[in-house]
Amino acid sequence: MQAELLIHSQWVLPVDSENRQLTDHALAIADGRILALLPSDEARRSIQAERVIELEGHLLIPGLVNAHTHAAMTLMRGFADDMPLMTWLHQHIWPTERRWIDPSFVRDGTRLAVLEMLRGGVTCYNDMYFHPDVAAQVTAEAGMRAVIGMIVLDSPIGYAADADDCITRGLAFQDRYRDHPLIRIAFAPHSPYAVSDVPLRRIRTLADELEVPVHLHLQETRDEIVQSLRDHGERPIKRLDRLGLVGPGLIAVHMTQLDDTEIARLASAGAHVVHCPESNLKLASGFCPVAKLLAAGVNVALGTDGAASNNDLDLLGEMRTAALLGKGVAGSASAIPAATALRMATIQGARALGLEDEIGSLEPGKSADLVALDLRDAHTQPLYRPISQLVYAAGRHQVRQVWIQGRQVIRDGMPTRLDPVEAIAAAQVWGERIRADS
Known part of the structure; x- marks a missing residue:
């Protein structure tokens, strides 16, 4: 199978009907959509990808x-x-x-x-x-x-x-x-x-x-x-x-x-x-x-x-x-x-929102809208059940990678299409205006 992107993650929560918690799985993506979710060993044998990302210590979830x-x-x-x-x-x-x-x-x-x-x-x-x-x-x-x-x-x-x-x-x-x-x-x-x-x-x-x-x-x-x-x-x-x-x-x-x-x-x-x-x-x-x-x-x-x-x-x-x-x-x-x-x-x-056929879970055919969190921080270790760490312990600072339609919009914690300095500076100007008028 040919893929544009193959993401290997130590843990995956696909949010499927069985609420599975997967270990050492990979997600194959092409044309902005999920082609397959399968064990990493099998993916390395069966999928030829233009780009491969290894996410050790990370949890992959739907956006x-x-x-x-x-x-x-x-x-x-x-x-x-x-x-x-x-x-x-x-x-x-x-x-x-x-x-x-x-x-x-x-x-x-x-x-x-x-x-x-x-x-x-x-x-x-x-x-x-x-x-x-x-x-x-x-x-x-x-x-x-x-x-x-x-x-x-x-x-x-x-x-x-x-x-x-x-x-x-x-x-x-x-x-x-x-x-x-x-x-x-x-x-x-x-x-x-x-x-x-x-x-x-x-x-x-x-x-x-x-x-x-x-x-x-x-x-x-x-x-x-x-x-x-x-x-x-x-x-x-x-x-x-x-x-x-x-x-x-x-x-x-x-x-x-x-x-x-x-x-x-x-x-x-x-x-x-x-x-x-x-x-x-x-x-x-x-x-x-x-x-x-x-x-x-x-x-x-x-x-x-x-x-x-x-x-x-x-x-x-x-x-x-x-x-x-x-x-x-x-x-x-x-x-x-x-x-x-x-x-x-x-x-x-x-x-x-009427989008359940497009997003909300990591399943073949759906849009590749997904998020990777780094769970190697002290407050999310040791890890027994990834879903428990996600809901009860993880913080948004652990979000490291985000894809929408297979395009990376957050890379290593930073936006790829937005300027944070510009956005924050504009907000500060508004704060000064509103404060002065209050």
Whole structure:
């Protein structure tokens, strides 16, 4: 067999149906896709490769999928901390966005976010923010994969005058990127409390026509439930269901306020939930019942949320928090095992975004989106089970190599298509501007 690249790794977690943990295996890649995953001894005998990489002491995993973030909000990292969600949004974040949001803000914030995510092993992210065309351009130039949301809000916020204007702008963006190899599109109405019924109905119709998912914040806090009961006489999920939005195209983020009936409805509808444990903890929003959702058959993915409420885009750290928090919430040490946490950050994230046939696991035919971590550090030794070290001990500084579509975007810990000095300098300028205006 002929291959362009053959990667030998001491350990491989392919995230397949059997959750195998492989030792001394190799991955063969050609035309940006995985040709084979096989024992290294066999690969040396049977595969002729143009380039061979030996990764002793490394663990090879699928690229991580950050299923919910607001990339450009890296420029507000640490800007407004230690306050509840609605205070944070209405008194700090939204006024700052009205003052500063423009294409240059989104360009520089997204570039910083992409740099951070790639260095942490994230190869695909699902974004919700303004000027999506700018975010898409920055992401594609960096060689990264993303689902970019067509943001929708009723209120003017610098990007568009109202929900109809948001949708019009989003559709023009969707036309430009409909056939892009790295960029997919979703509708991204901010939340039920920020978008009224008429545009939500229109989004449902357009999403069905375009065959794109709908990505929104949902039942994030107790106050959201109280507000919905007051304004609409029903809980947010019930309202969305009435509007036809609860189905296999729904990517519902946070979901800390769920009852058993709603969990059953999400399962029967084939909807997806994105768990953002660290953001939920920081904003004291509540606890997503992950173990109950999984037991009911709901696909649960993992997201960081934006850096303004996290305050990082570290999906490895999010895996650890999800596993530990899930055990505490369920009252069971086996509720969210390491293998489940990894699946939430890879194949289940891909499934939520409609990309499970393309990414999320290391299997022949899929895109060669993969990450190598060096586990020879003191805090990941000795090594009994690589998956335990990955989820409970490893850090993103151990990400050494990253490939997307077989192209190396991180080599020896450094980006190949981004200038870190330039990205950080631009972020510092924004920090000075925003600080001086606060």
